[in-house]
Amino acid sequence: MKTIIQASGKIFLALTILFLINSFAYAQQSSTIKFLDQKSKEPIIGLNYRYGFQRGISDETGTVTLLPDTESTLFLSHISYGTWSLDPMEVKNAFEAKQTFREESFHGLQPVSVISLKMSEDKDQKIMISDHERLHHDAGAILALNPAISGIRKGGNFGFDPVLRGFKYDQLNVVINGIQTANAACPNRMDPPTSQVALNRIREVEILKGPHALRYGIGLGGTINYIQESPDFRGQSGMYGRFSSMFESNGEVWRNEGRVGFQGSNYDVGILGSYSTGNDYLDGNGIPVPSGFERGTFGIYADVLAGKKDLLQFSVNRNFARDADFPSLGMDLRTDDTWMGSLKHTRTFTGQPLVQWTNSAYFTRVDHLMDNLLRETTPRMMNASTPAITQNWGLRTEGEWRMSRGKLFAGLDYKQEAADGTRSREILMGPMKGKVFYDNLWQDAQISKTGAFANYLFPIGSTVFTASGRLEINQAIANNPAEEFTQLHAKLDNTQLNPGISIGAQKELGKSFSLGIWAAGVRRSGSLLERYINYLAVGLDPWEMVGDPTIKPETNYELDLVLGYERDKIAVELTLFGSYLDDYISSVKTDLKPRLATSPGVRQYVNLDEAFKSGAELSFRQTLTSQISHSLQFAYTYGKDLDLDAPLPEIAPLDVRYRLAGHFLDGKLHTGASLRFVTVQNRVSEVFGERTTPGFTLLDLDVSYPLGKMLLIKGGVQNLLDETFYEHLSRPIGLDKSPMYAPGRNFFVMVSFKFP
Known part of the structure; x- marks a missing residue:
């Protein structure tokens, strides 16, 4: 390092x-x-x-x-x-x-949403978010602005692990600028990939629904792409910056972030940083929930225009987390230290079909420690700690060609991910008191992915067609296998070939309506967790999990239909999707003996024959007057295990969002009221011990006003009605599986200073 x-x-x-x-x-x-x-x-x-x-x-x-x-x-x-x-x-x-x-115009639809920190490009459904979301210490949490994204929470304030249409973990492809990613070093995913994204320079977040975005890798259920700001080259040299701070009353959460940069006609360089801390929050009944944390980031970046045709971009970030509480798990996060770096070169061409060629490289290293040493438990049976490290690095080359009637993206990429970690257990009571056991959890496992991809867009008449393809070689190996794992699996290395294809078309139907349809067949190999985890409870229930190095890839055959209407000051978008899954990766109970006496048993990752998912998403927006607008969104997913004729686990219920917004005093005063309604979820998996969850209704208010050209003040209240509730995907606490309730009423105030 x-x-x-x-x-x-x-x-x-x-x-x-x-x-x-x-x-x-x-x-x-x-x-x-x-x-x-x-x-x-x-x-x-x-x-x-x-x-x-x-x-x-x-x-x-x-x-x-x-x-x-x-x-x-x-x-x-x-x-x-x-x-x-x-x-x-x-x-x-x-x-x-x-x-x-x-003139104002109409535009086509795609199965994609964009959460924008600035106004976004070439996308249809947009969720504009205020500056205080940029202050968030966990980039995964801002995804909850879209009802199609829910999240698995194991801690009160850290580690929001996104779930899109019931797809989770490595079924989703999480990347920065289409290439860089991270792997959770914690087997329990206290530090999911989204938690490592520094939001200081993120311009927008693409939520590419379904397996259609094959340019960036294989996302069986979708791709989440955090797009950084483009360099801002100015004719005159100068300095710019931003400093923002926010305080939340419930949990005494302080969030701070800033950046300072220098720019000229051919350079844009700077430093950025953030620091956040919080304590236990109170739920709607006034009961404290363990949720303390400390989080920070420091980074440097440099964008250099070396001539008129060559752009060099370089960045390095250092993230850290300390003492984050995870009440639903047996241990807490003690330390999490991450390095992320990337280097990118882009060359533009004129007078020929090849318009642009981009080459990039990245590395990520996550050093994580979790333990139970600060837990107050009586009686205390053992001390446990797990240091773990994951490393990612990759290369990517891509060209963009523009023909007379089409656009082609094509290239190659390589990604390697590795994980290693050993748990130590010191027995404090009983006949084995004083003994220390070591569990080889990750087995120094490694997966390499080599891919070739192409994406072609071309118009025929008034219809725009899209065709995407990817062929990926997936190679996996355990470099330090545990003895008990080798007894269970004779073959520890495996190579698989994963093809993927997606085709789509979108067409304007008259002046107001538009229609888009996409079909895809994509295959994904098992993750490090699904192949090599060694006797550790990492799932929905407390059963310990064991991987299978030769588990077959799972395949998703999906169809997306998008119907849009836009006229005058109203726009509606309805998305319907259906997904048939073959060799779906899940787990079953076995007769293997668990490592911990408190564990009810051992599950092993296996392939199910068939599963099915379908759902609908709606987005509606309307301008009521020159000063007032409103919007409505909802998302619903239905999942079924066709083998067991039973619901799939961890599927979020119907989520409905309504927002009324206004801007007054020459557009300076912005106000808004947001209503969220979530229904009861009674379609649960009894096989995994999943419980039904009640519905809830939340009301939030916010207001912002600029003081001059450089200072912005924003304030508001979340959960105004002090509702006592918990999300369906939040993991329960303790052996009695008591709910991990979400925060009650929370007031916040934010100040942001920008220059020049």
Whole structure:
């Protein structure tokens, strides 16, 4: 690790020298274009633009500032005006006229949602979130803004593990910028991949529903892609920054984050950081729930434009967590230390079908320790601790081609993930008092994935077709197998070939309606956990789990249908999906003897013959007046084990969201009321001891107002009615399986300062 850090420092120093040299070589005079509505002549605020390597958002006057480039096309997108582009000649004319106009437009649909920290590009369903979500110490928790995403909680304030349409863990592909990922070092997933994402520079989160996004890897149930902000190159050198802080009353949670950067015509570099801490919160009945935690991040980044065609991007983050309570588990998180780094080179081309070629590399290392040494238990049977380490690294190369009537993405990628960890158990009572046992949990297991992929978009008439494919070689091995595991499995290494294909089409049906349909067949190999975990309770019930190195890949055959309606100031999107799963990976009870006396037995990962999932998601938004709007969303998933003719476990119930929002005082004062209604979940898996959960209703209020151009104040209350409730996917506490209740009423206040 020391070598990696030293190498990273040298790379950063070299990039710093490079952008200082280039800043003098390529400085130019900037020009502006003001974008206005065709009818009202009002400015188009929040317009996304991409011009070569220059990206950003139009300001409050609808103005975009650019460094002129005679070869580049200006790409533009807006939630109300659609997506369009200006060729080099049109850009030149716009510079001369100083302004251009655009009418409101309609746009097609895709099976995708986007949680946007800024206005997003080329996506249909958008959930705008306020600055205080960027302050969150767990990037997984912000996914709950979309009702299609639920989460498994084992701790009160840390480790939100996303579940999309009943797919969880490695059935979901979680990536940053389409490549970087992390593996949970904790076998109980106290530190899921989403918890390692630093939100300081995240622009938006793509929730790519279904197995269709094969560019970024195999996501059997979907892909969650955290997209970082693009570099902001300016004509004049300058400094920028942001410092935000928020306090929550319930649990005394303090969250802080900030970044400081320096930018010029060909560089954008800076540092970022965050720090959060909290104590036990109170549920709706005033009963404390163990939920203390400490979390922080520090990072550096450098984006350098080395000439007009080459962009270099470098980043290193250091995350840490301390003393996070997990009351539903036998141990708590003591320390979690993570290094994440990436290096990316992008080259653009003109005058040929190949438009862009990107090469990138990344590494991630998670060093985790969990134990029960701070637990107050009587009588205390044993002391237990588990240090564990996971490492990920990968390479990716991708090209983008634009033909006369289509666009093609194609490339290769390689990812390797490894995990190692041993649990120690010191017996404190009984005839074996004083003895220490060591359990080889991860067995120094390793999985390598080598993939080739292609994604082609092409129009035929008024219909846009999409075809995606991936072929992946999955190689797994245990480098330090445990003796009891080798007695159970004679073969410890395994190589599998996983193909995937997705085809889709979307079409405008008249002026207001649109229709999209996607079909896919994708296969996924078992994860490190499913192949190599060695006698540890990591599932829904307290049974210890044992992996199977030769478990067969599971396959998802899925169909998504998206129907949209958009006219004047109203938009509706309805998504229906059906998923047939073959060789679905689950677990069954065995006669094996567990390691802990408190465990009822041992389960082993196996393939089920068949399973089925289906569901619906609705998104509705309407502008009522020039100042008031409202929206409605819901998501529902039905899952069934066809072998047992029984419900699949860990399927969230119907979740309905309604929000009424307004902006007053010249658009400066923003207010909102959010209502969430969740139904009873009585479709539960008795095989896994899953219990029914009651429904609940929550009401939240918020208000924000800017003080000048640089200071924003926001406040509000969550769970205003002080409802006592718990989520269906939250794990129960203790042997009696008492519910882990969510926070009761919680007041918050946030202050954010930005410059310039």
